[in-house]
Amino acid sequence: MKKICLTYGLLLAGSLLYHVNAQTYPGPVGIGTNPSPDFLLHVAGKSRFEGTAFFGEWYDPVVYGKGIQITRHTDQGDNQFHLSFIRSGTKIAGMGFLRNSNVFAIQNDADNSSQRGIFLDGVGRVGIGITNPDQQLLVAGNIGVAGLGNKIGVAMHDYMMYNNQNQPNYGMQWTLDSWSSNGPTYWLSGFGGMKFFTGGAPRLAVSYTGNVGIGVTSPNNPYKLAVDGTIGARRIKVTQETWADFVFDSAYVLPSLKEVAQHTQTKGHLPGIPSASEIAKQGLDLGDMQQRQMQKIEGLTLYLIDQQKKMETQQTKINTQEELIMRLQQQLKEQDNRLRALEAK
Numbered sequence: 194m195k196k197i198c199l200t201y202g203l204l205l206a207g208s209l210l211y212h213v214n215a216q217t218y219p220g221p222v223g224i225g226t227n228p229s230p231d232f233l234l235h236v237a238g239k240s241r242f243e244g245t246a247f248f249g250e251w252y253d254p255v256v257y258g259k260g261i262q263i264t265r266h267t268d269q270g271d272n273q274f275h276l277s278f279i280r281s282g283t284k285i286a287g288m289g290f291l292r293n294s295n296v297f298a299i300q301n302d303a304d305n306s307s308q309r310g311i312f313l314d315g316v317g318r319v320g321i322g323i324t325n326p327d328q329q330l331l332v333a334g335n336i337g338v339a340g341l342g343n344k345i346g347v348a349m350h351d352y353m354m355y356n357n358q359n360q361p362n363y364g365m366q367w368t369l370d371s372w373s374s375n376g377p378t379y380w381l382s383g384f385g386g387m388k389f390f391t392g393g394a395p396r397l398a399v400s401y402t403g404n405v406g407i408g409v410t411s412p413n414n415p416y417k418l419a420v421d422g423t424i425g426a427r428r429i430k431v432t433q434e435t436w437a438d439f440v441f442d443s444a445y446v447l448p449s450l451k452e453v454a455q456h457t458q459t460k461g462h463l464p465g466i467p468s469a470s471e472i473a474k475q476g477l478d479l480g481d482m483q484q485r486q487m488q489k490i491e492g493l494t495l496y497l498i499d500q501q502k503k504m505e506t507q508q509t510k511i512n513t514q515e516e517l518i519m520r521l522q523q524q525l526k527e528q529d530n531r532l533r534a535l536e537a538k
Contacts (some may be wrong), residue, residue, distance in 0.1 A: 224319055250273070272306035276414060296324055308333070341377055342368045353382075431480040437488035440495065447495050 275289025346364015
């Protein structure tokens with residue numbers, strides 16, 4: 194009996210398949226279930242397609258890949274997705290070409306007419322939140338990096354180790370640094386150097402060796418900071434390893450004012466102070482010049498102390514001489530009085 198039912202079932206299925214293939218069948222057709230009036234084909238259970246399955250209102254005979262091929266007309270006439278996904282009937286997402294466009298979109302929205310989504314144009318440029326990107330990646334909105342230590346850059350495999358962390362030689366990151374406990378610090382590296390532009394021109398440059406130039410585009414000079422312009426500051430602090438206090442050492446020989454005068458007459462500048470031509474050629478070292486000036490100030494102080502000592506000695510001599518003159522004057526007056534007394538007798 195089972196064999197008779199199986200044979201009958203196979204003959205019935207074959208007859209049905211032949212009937213469907215042989216002519217347009219108005220449907221609906223149910224496989225494994227009673228036909229549903231909502232579908233022309235209703236399959237209850239697993240289904241398998243051997244080769245390419247074509248879906249859509251238009252057919253392209255060229256097979257571009259195995260699996261599912263979905264096609265729509267060039268002017269699809271609406272803003273519906275080629276392939277849609279529905280979550281519990283409350284949320285719709287989809288993908289497909291935008292209407293009358295070669296831009297492929299993936300969107301989590303009700304239809305593909307909005308700007309919200311990821312868009313891939315015909316030459317491989319990607320837009321996030323914008324349908325017509327003119328760069329390889331164009332984002333209409335903020336870009337964030339999730340978590341400290343995540344990096345942005347190029348050639349991310351090319352990196353250095355700093356503070357026990359890797360930093361791309363051509364990239365940036367926000368990370369915790371041992372030098373600051375106030376929060377993450379910003380690390381930025383350009384291996385060969387960096388330049389900062391405003392108004393279409395370079396304004397600040399950092400060379401490969403760490404020299405900084407402001408208004409100087411190639412700070413490859415002996416100065417760690419080169420500025421082409423005026424520097425304004427409330428205070429400038431220059432650290433010095435030596436100072437001019439050696440002038441007060443007992444072993445220091447202070448040149449005489451006569452020697453100083455001879456040097457200024459022949460050289461045209463104070464001894465130990467660079468000439469105008471040297472300053473014009475080599476520049477002015479603020480720390481060194483301040484030390485030299487302090488040496489002169491301390492030397493002048495010693496000159497004044499010496500002059501004060503001489504003046505005090507001279508004043509002492511003057512006072513002694515004045516006392517002597519007063520005594521001599523008193524003696525002369527007394528002698529004159531005695532002579533007058535003798536003449537009167």
